[in-house]
Amino acid sequence: MDPTALVGRDDDLGRLRLAVRRTPALVQVEGEAGVGKSRLVRELIDTDPAPVLIGYCQQLREPFILGAVLEALRRARPGLRQCAELNPVTAALRVAVPELADLLPEPAAGTGDPMFDRHLLFRAVREVLAALGPVLLVIEDLHWADDGTLQLLRFLMADPPPELAVVVTYRREDVAGGIPLGTAYRPGAGVTSELLRVAPLDVAHVRAMAAAILRTDAVSAEFAAELHEQTAGLPFVLEEVLRSLRPGVIADGAAARRLSDGGEVPVLLRESVAERLAALSPEAARLVRAAAAFATPATVDLLGDFAQLAGDRLRAAVIETLDGSILHDDGTGVLAFRHALARQAAYTTVSAVERRELHERAVRLLGRLDPPPLVQLAEHSRLANRRADWLRYGEAAADHALAVSDAATATPLLRRLLAEPRLTAEAVDRLGVKLGEAAQLGLDARSSAAVLKRLLVDPRLSASARGEVRMQLGLLLGRQGDGVAEGRAQLELAAEELAARPELAAKCMSALAQPFTGDTPLHLVAQWMRKADAAIDGCAEPELRISLMANIVGSLAAVGDPTMDERMADLPTVGMTLGEQRQVARAHTNLADSLTMVGRFDTARDHLRFGTRAAEESGALYVLSTARSTAIRLDWFTGEWDGLAERARPLLVEYRELMAVATELSLVLGLLAMVRGESATAAEHFAETGVRTPRDAIAHIALGGSAGLIRLALRDDDVVLAVLEADAGMALLRRKDAWAWAGELAPAAVDAYLAAGRVHDAEDVARSLAEGIAGVIAPFAAAALHTCLGAIAEHAGASGVEHHLAAAHAYTDLGAPYLAAVARERADARLIADGGASAVEACARSAERYADLGATHDAARCRHLLRTLGVKTPSRQGRRGYGNTLSPREHEVARLLASGQTNNQIAEILFLSPRTVEQHAARVLRKLKLASRREIRGVDLR
Template identity: 65%
Template sequence: MPPREQGAAVLVGRADELNRLRSAVRRRPALVQLEGEAGVGKSRLVTELVESADVGVLTVLVGHCQHSREPFPLGAVLDALRRARDPLACRGPLNSVTSVLRAAVPELADVLPPLPPELSGPVFDRHLLFRAVREVLVALGPVLLVVEDLHWADDGTRQLLRFLMADPPPELAVLVTYRREDLPWGMPLGGAYRPGPGVGVEILPLEPLGTAEVRVLAGLLLGVDTVSAEFATTLHEQTAGLPFVIEEFLRVNRVAAEGTTARWADRAEVPVLLREAVTERLVGLSPDAGRLVRAAAAFAVPASVEVLGVVAGLAGERLREAVTELLARALLREAANGTVSFRHVLSRRTVYGAMNSIERKELHRRAVRLLAAHEHPPLVQLAEHSRLADLRAEWLCYGEAAADQALAASDATTASTLLRLLLAEPALARADVDRLAVKLGEAAQAGLDATGSASALKRLLVDDRLSAQARGQVRMQLGLLLSRFFHGVAEGRAQLELAVDELGARPDLAAKCMSALAMPCTGDVPQPSLAAWLRKADAEIEQCENQERRLSLIADVLGTLVALGDPAAEDRMSTVTVLGHTPGEQRQIARARCTIADSLTVTGRFHAAREHLWAGVRMAEESGGLYVVSTARSTMTRLDWFTGDWEGLAERAGSLLARYRELSAVAAELELVLGHLALVSGDGETARGHLLRTGVRTPRVAVAQVALGGGAGLIRLALREDDIVLASAEADAGVALLRRKEVWAWSGELLPAAVDAYLAAGRAREAGELVRSAEEGIRGLVAPLAAAALHTCRGALEEHAGGSGADHHAAAARAFDTMGAPYLAALAWERTEAHRLSAGGDDAVAAYTRCAERYHALGATHDAARCRHLLRCLGIVTPSRQGRRGYGERLSPRELEVARLLAAGYTNTKIAETLFLSARTIEHHTSRVLRKLQVASRRDIRAADLR
């Protein structure tokens, strides 16, 4: 016997329903009916209600109806009354009629009156028993009687509830839960029930969770901040948004929230409790309904009743009756477009798994014959049915056609999945293997499921069926895929170098390998050693007759030239603004524009970067370049960081990180942005965690530009914590990578931080040498970020030598303002005004105050607080002509800062450190924040509107 329904351990997305329940049980006498399908969370919601302090001063009695062939008469109510002993012991003498409960509820015997002699026998009148129950409930005063799973109740329990609610105790609220589809008469208390006068009746249908709530619940159950939207969508499809099913599914399969492919759930195990619940519903079906539900299980997608009828061998009245029966039993559900399907995927898999292999194959063969006759046959369905029916020739034909169709429709995920399944067939001919392997590599380049495809391509390289002619192309595609992951960088380069030799007869493909090998961003390979690859690939562009491959070479070569700051790239960038004639050409143009945008971002040309990025993302989405979209989105977050577009940036970056965590290069850039954001907000520990995941400790396999940015952040953090030794060591590591790479166009973030660390450590000579190397390294290059950073470095050196450095810092500030980098400009303006501030004067004070205002406007909480703290330390009071502004019940700017930090989970001590204020001051601010927001505790601030 399956256990009764349970609820998910975490309550998500039920605030409105819980408030309605609380309100309903307060309006006594009341009958509240909570209905919903199995696993939707009825019991969990009831538990939350019972445990909630908002229920009021109530005696709560809970009983459960049991799913058994012969339910115990009145079992749920009598079981609930067992918990009434202690409250009854505190009441006065009970009505003598309650004595008849002595035998029915022995736990109450010592608080009930003695049985009269004439009623001392084992048989007692049912009406007298009903009256006794009512009198006990009257004696208890305010009481909530909960009867769970009423659909399993015996008729006596329903009669007792009808009796109670016909003339209810004035302080009684009855809450029943049930599944409407399992009610014997379709109504909770039977068709004869009518509520008594003055009884409040509330019917509350509980619906499954939406995708957004599933995403929150999955994150909580898996112990992560968030899961990707793709993960949540797949989980919702599998579970239909039923909380208990979600919890059981994740518990049984221990699914990781990140790094999952589109088909991970198809291979996961169906939880035992769910299997048993579905199997229970199958028991007692008519033969026709059983045939139809098994036919539906053979379809992985919703199907029309007519199609299922043909596959099941049913028509006319027999088909209609079978459909009606399955809908009534909630095994199938009807969609608006006339199709039917299982309530959730796991139910379908349970039914499918219960069939024997012979029946399954026969159902799939019938489906193939039926669907193949359509004017526009559904190729993906035909491929799947053919595969499962063991029709090998049809499987190859429909499978490849479906993959081609998916690629043409920019659905790389479906294409990759189909091609991997086809290539796993042992009886494929060599020509088929060659053709399908190359198509798999092409699909993998466009999609996100690189791990599964890379594993398949590795197996093909040692497969005797793959010809030597195709081996080089497959090896090239494998090398390109491996290069997406930190752990695959070295192997990816090795595969590409081997592929160059194997592709001697295909110079266009060999050039693609060369252009990939020439890209300087990955690892610590010195750029001069890659220059030869770049020259060879560049020379091949004009010789390449295939437009798609030619555009691919342009994307690699031009992206590299722009990243290096090579002025020769300026006139060539217009070549990527053309439009492609095929989806493949469109994807390569999109990749070119997004690659150039990334290079422009790294070198500090933010306005141009955004133009290329917007165009590239649009084209990539239209042409199905999912991997291009992923890299473009991470570039967009970094561009938003540089340009001060910080509103919601942490949430955007966190969501993208959950989705793309498996893609090392993308994830590292997102970690860098999150690290910078944590740093400016004063959360050092969070910043350190993110920055250490940028690849800064593993430069040989990291994205060099990202690792340099991570190193700069770690230097700043160490300097903030007055750890000069650590700051100097971090600077040494970053400078070593920079000198090894010899790409000084990427030095814009690292240089100022490294120079500050060296000067703080008394290593002025090394700081000077670094600046001179950078000056020489960027001479003649288009690298505005590095050029502006050099102004800051010269100012720092001048300050260290006893000068002001103000002119250099001002030049840096103007340069950062011009390129649209407000935070970097604010840092430079602060350094510009700090020297003047020490000399005093209203103008200097006003100028330095504007520095704090710049930081505040951006959201750089810690930097703004540092400026204000310095003003206070110097005894400077900012002049105000209008006096202190009154904010009434609105949060002041300072209170808003405190509220946001409280919402982020900061303690008072941590907030005080971040804002350079005393703990006592933060206590006062916290008190005012809670009062103005009208919340009881810090955790409630997260739900408040802090805009």
């Protein structure tokens, strides 16, 4: 972990640096404990050229007048050595700071007047500071300063040395009377005075700090939001929490939920809170203990009832806890702890006996409210060991959460209820089925799947409920990267167990009918598709009927079934209940994904908009996640690349646990990296698409990943690797027999086979593709067939131009500009081979097409070809008129620098010399006003 990371303090640090340079200056840095005052000052010290003298006020100090300032002066020895002559008055410091005695003048006789001697001491300090020239004096924790130190600081700043800057840090809540310098202070004439209040970090900065400390980019927004709630954005608390996590933790949604379940409070935080509680009056301490047990923010009156305090005793206790910043008021009379971990730390100080009494009292108190706060009642009942109430309130709370689509509240409640060892068989059945239903809505599939697995071997689970629980488990396993095959097996078993419940059996069948998952051949999937389809007409329950349609219609569209348009028209557009609306959302989102797969991009966009809106309205979080990843892939195909990688990366972090979503996002990020020449990054993303584990993959995504790896190998002239990847991808495609999904893989495989001289294999791919898409609606694969035939014709010595032009027109009709540009470039290759003006024009057009899209590497390749033809390409490098803004070429270099590429790597990507790249890099840093290449990573280059 990196404890030195300074996040979210750029503005504060800028103000601090500016103030201390406008000497003489006094800067008061104010903020609560743990907010990062000292860390901010340390950053100033590390970067400020002036000599620094730093002293620390101590909380548990022995009597030592001026202690912090005199400690700071001990560090002045190197500077004083350079002073030719010191004012005689500085001799007064020989006894106070013996480390400087040999550098100070001989002392005069004391006056015997303590007040006069102190005045001499103050003057001596001032003269030493003046002799040092430019100097920064830092006094930390001024709230613990002795009166003499405060008097000295006021004396200094009334008439400070001209090159002195003083920085003091303090916590206002711990300052006597709330006045940091002891009495009202007004700066002397010409003194720069700055009050810098350091605020807690916001969620975005908590996320950035967590990423820096954990050394990972995989910090989800959910994890960051939970961290922010737990720590109130206090860097000290945040760092302590992150230190307590196990090494290598993935900071994703599941980790956020584990944090919210509560964990051990970091030791330093626990000790800090305990120390502050020990200083409270008995009434204030009782109020804090009550607030800790109550757990949720509460009004003063409610918390007073709970703590059994009233009148003046309650008012005094509230004031004391607010003044000590233990509790805080949000301005509406509601009291709460600053952060969740502070509450947990305070709760550890409550004895077991008092805890139970408090939770018993909370149940009685909250039970009188209308409507009753069910989640709170459930938790207080559990902690009070009122088992019957805990089960009753807990299930009611979960039911209410599901009624409002709050799966994040319902699922942990149900998991905890199922962990009760003395549940009746009836309760196990009921709660198990509810957990499965709740888990389908949310994002934490893995935790709920583990509970359902254990439940299947629980003897209390009845045979009638077992099939339904197994079905829910199979559906959840299908979302996990290592659970697709197991999930399918569980669904097949569930279909048998649910034979007596035909509607639920049909739901299993419709899940098994989806062709995307794993390497199950299409003809086996089709058997389930026919059975599930036949059940739709006989299904009387509307929600289940829409659910079956969502699976079947999406599956038919995915394989290019000719009846898809007719079936699509039958899909409902609105549900009469919340459950029906969730299924409507799923139906249209599934269909959008399937239409994207086969290349019907415009129609896919229409269904995606509708499905996304319905998912948002109905709280179907998993459906929403798939909608977002489909939108990312659709944007890739249709050339909507502006900011696409920046949109995809955080989603990948958010949905890392959801295999179907994560692999699709990885594929798009790999494709974007590939067209920008970032081969290593592209390869890493392609490897995460399921290409190595087809049995547990989303097949069409894995096929896209194989195509990407083939292209990377061919770019590196590694024909052997390209063929190996082609063989692996084609093996999956042939096993699935889903040729409508061959749009990305088939052209890449043909190019690999031709490069290796395996003409027969290339021809076999084209022939199989033509046969496989005959009679189906698969415009993407049909366009790819033209590319395959063009490549084969070229290899045989023919032009192949007509096939590549046909592909370019087909891709253009689909609305896929990059694929159209690639096909057009291949068509123009013949002109380039023949030379002449038309070749130059063709190549220049290709370069511009790629540049407009953002395909940096492809554009650079075309420009490089023009240079080899002796054609001077239009300059893209800092032409007159760009001034201090980046030129297009400089922007390309800046983006590659930000991704961590070296000059040599950038030179390869952009087909430039390392020297040229070095010049571009220097201009980029100058224009962006950056001191080093490392700093560019924090710059928004969009």
